Amino acid sequence: MASKTVADYILERLRDWGVEKVFGYPGDGINGLLAAWGRAGDEPMFVQARHEEMSAFEAVGYAKFSGGLGVCAATSGPGAIHLLNGLYDAKLDHVPVVAIVGQTNRSAMGGSYQQEVDLLSLFKDVASDYVQMVTVPEQLPNVLDRAIRVALAEHAPTAIIIPADVQELEYSAPGHAFKMVPSSLGIEWPQVAAEDAAIRKAADLLNAGEKVAILAGAGARGARAELMQVADLLGAGVAKALLGKDVLSDELPYVTGSIGLLGTRPSYEMMNDCDTLLTVGSSFPYSQFMPSFGQARGVQIDLDAKQIGMRYPYEVNLVGDAAATLRALIPLLERKESRSWREGIEANVERWWETMKMEAMVDAAxxxxxxxxxxxxxxxxxxxxxxxxxxxxxxxxxxxxxxxxxxxxxxxxxxxxxxxxxxxxxxxxxxxxxxxxxxxxxxxxxxxxxxxxxxxxxxxxxxxxxxxxxxxxxxxxxxxxxxxxxxxxxxxxxxxxxxxxxxxxxxxxxxxxxxxxxxxxxxxxxxxxxxxxxxxxxxxxxxxxxxxxxxxxxxxATFEQMKDSAEAILQGDENRWGLIREGVKTKIQEFLPHRDDK
Missing domain, CATH: 3.40.50.970 (Thiamin diphosphate (ThDP)-binding fold, Pyr/PP domains)
Known part of the structure; x- marks a missing residue:
């Protein structure tokens, strides 16, 4: 029986972690891994993209929509370089992805060899939470296990670099000895909620508000029921950051939709008029679309302490899982007796969706x-x-x-x-x-x-x-x-x-x-x-x-601003008449009679 190589062991360890798909593109820098895939019967499945950047994007999409880990693989040199854009997408959207990349043989490193790139330096920023090169078999499984754990814990991309000759070495496990680092499988996650005193402080602030707005992001995705209950108690409307569009149904009458430059008018108006802001699981960056400083008191909830307290002068910053923290808050929240704020939001939302339908039906060319x-x-x-x-x-x-x-x-x-x-x-x-x-x-x-x-x-x-x-x-x-x-x-x-x-x-x-x-x-x-x-x-x-x-x-944007901007900016634009025509026809839908107009 042939001995197990480092490449064989990597695929075995990925299977042990439950990895079912690896998105990649071949090259001789990972030939040892590809040969191991053949011996392993394509488990985990190697999904071949047309380009390494697409492999990384596919791993990001897989991680986003599965709620788990994405894995991508590429060869040394240009293959590793091509992964970068997709890995930066993972980094900036806080998505767990592990990149496995090849490198030239150890004997050639430092010799300006073909496709030799300083990959540790290359990945130092995009995989800043964990990037490591495997130079001897005994570094595994620790390096791979840590890359996976760090990616999941930090919601970030990590990278492991494996020289081509190391992939083909006989696997030797780390022992019970000095300067060996053995490892183990699995991870059990806690549910983190803020301490009781901080929860009480946040509840008091929210109870004091009369016009509460909620901003929900991707970090609130697992807290749908709790978010709905809090919104009901506080009589609040809920705006959604772009990455949190699927956190709550748009069919809920108090959900104002997206916020920001790509957002909706009900979200914009709610933020302009609220006196209290609760942000859950979002690092939405555009503070100009949040309440004016001093207008609203604020509470933020986020699992990542590094992301909390930014964008707005929140009075209470709660570090914790969104669902667990909201569950702790709910018994302390007082139901708002007056529903006029909520009713106004719901009327604006209803009118907005009618306006959207009217705008969608405007003729165009x-x-x-x-x-x-x-x-x-x-x-x-x-x-x-x-x-x-x-x-x-x-x-x-x-x-x-x-x-x-x-x-x-x-x-x-x-x-x-x-x-x-x-x-x-x-x-x-x-x-x-x-x-x-x-x-x-x-x-x-x-x-x-x-x-x-x-x-x-x-x-x-x-x-x-x-x-x-x-x-x-x-x-x-x-x-x-x-x-x-x-x-x-x-x-x-x-x-x-x-x-x-x-x-x-x-x-x-x-x-x-x-x-x-x-x-x-x-x-x-x-x-x-x-x-x-x-x-x-x-x-x-x-x-x-x-x-x-x-x-x-x-x-x-107001109608007058649209008109002024069309006249001032579009002088000489080859599409100027179409822009003015379509801009006016679209914007005017907001001012035409709606079903609920008296």
Whole structure:
């Protein structure tokens, strides 16, 4: 019987930790690992992306939607370098991912050898919580175990570097001896809640408030029932940070939706008018969308003490698990007798969703992108998992999609990098092969890497028990988000040489791969396209021709500001007349009669 190599042991240890998928791309720097995979019968499963950056994004999507650990693997040199963007996405969104990367042989290190890169220095920032190189077999299992534990404990990416020759060495376990570091499997997590005195102080502050606003982020995802009970007791409305969009259902009448530049008007108005703020599991960075300093008293709850007390002058900062801390608070909270604050929030929310429908139905040339999202909301299947790419798709994802209790969704929240939409969707399907997944991606992101990852979808989709993975492409031949940012932030006209994209037939590309492909270039085709995609027996690409002139209007923008900005900024912009036309038609929907108007 052949002896067990270090590479064999790594895969065995991953299996012992319950790792079922590793997203990777091959190269000779990990040939020892690849050979071990062959001996192990592809357990854990090696999921081959088209590029190492996509492997990292898929690991992030898998971790986000599974609630567990993501693992990616790449070769030395360029392969390891390509992982960085996806790992930074994990770092900034606090997602546990372990990267396993190769390195040149130990005998060649320091000799300017082919593909020799100082990987410890390279990964020092992105994997700052734990990065280590294995140089002798006895370092395992400790290095791998610690990489996994640190990733899970810190909600962060970690990295282990394994030279190619070390992968092929015979495995020798650490012994009961000096300078050996044996290790063990498993980890049991505590439920952390703040101390009683601090809970009491927070309850007193919240009880004293008359107009309470709650801001919930991704850290509140496991506290849905508790959050709803606290909101009911306090008569509060709940705004959601972008990464917390799936924390509470948008069908709850007091949920105001997203907050910030991509947020809703009810969230903006609630923060402007509240006298008390409770933030749960969020490090939402834009303080200008929170209550004015001195306007509101504040309480923050977060499991990570490093993230607490930022963004706003909170009076009480509670370090603890969101659910456990809210459960401790609930018996001390007094139910607000007056419900006028809550009733006002609910009226604003009801009007907002009606306005969103009206805006989605505004004519455009050829299709209003908001309608694409609105029509899905009307048909959103149970258990759907939704990802959006960075760009204008993120605007409509944040504002126009109405999530229900069992819907999950995410995007690159803090890094806001282009390109993760499709690989997130792939990661979601490997995490939950029995659930439908839907991706919204701009044509810029599709040209950057989404088209290539359609090949990955073709490669694996028949392994999924539910074959539905729908990629909706916002096809407008424009890097639209940056175009709008240039206008709004720089006061500059569109620069076509950088912003205009070459026209691509995304549906034809998908059809060539054997996927269902639907071109949508008329508004009345949208509903039937969604119905075909949601009932299909294979993945679908919707090539949706949308109007780049429909503005992503911030929640604080007034009609006069829109008009003034159009006149002042858009002089010389090649799309100026379309922008003024669509901007006015969209914004005016807020002022037209609604069903509840007297």
């Amino acid at each position: 050829p299709i209003n992108p908001m309608r694409l999202f609105h029509e899905l909301s009307e048909r959103l299947p149970a258990g759907a998992i939704i990802s959006a790419d960075s760009g204008s798709a993120a605007n409509w994802y944040a504002r126009n999609l109405r999530f229900r209790d069992d819907v999950r969704g995410s995007l690159s929240g803090t890094l806001a990098t282009m390109g993760p939409g499709v690989p997130y969707g792939i990661g979601a399907k490997f995490a939950h092969p029995d659930r439908p997944a839907i991706v919204f991606a701009g044509d810029g992101a599709m040209q950057m890497n989404g088209l290539a990852e359609l090949i990955t979808i073709k490669h694996y989709w028949q392994d999924w028990s539910d074959p539905r993975l729908i990629v909706a492409v916002l096809h407008n031949n424009d890097l639209n988000q940056v175009t709008w940012e240039m206008r709004a932030m720089q006061g500059a006209a569109k620069f076509p040489q950088s912003q205009t994209l070459p026209d691509v037939d995304y549906a034809a590309f998908a059809a060539g791969l054997g996927l269902q492909a639907i071109t949508v270039d008329k508004p009345d085709q949208i509903a039937s396209a969604w119905e075909r995609a949601l009932s299909a027996d294979r993945p679908t690409v919707l090539d949706v021709h949308v109007d780049p002139d429909v503005p992503p209007i911030p929640p604080h």
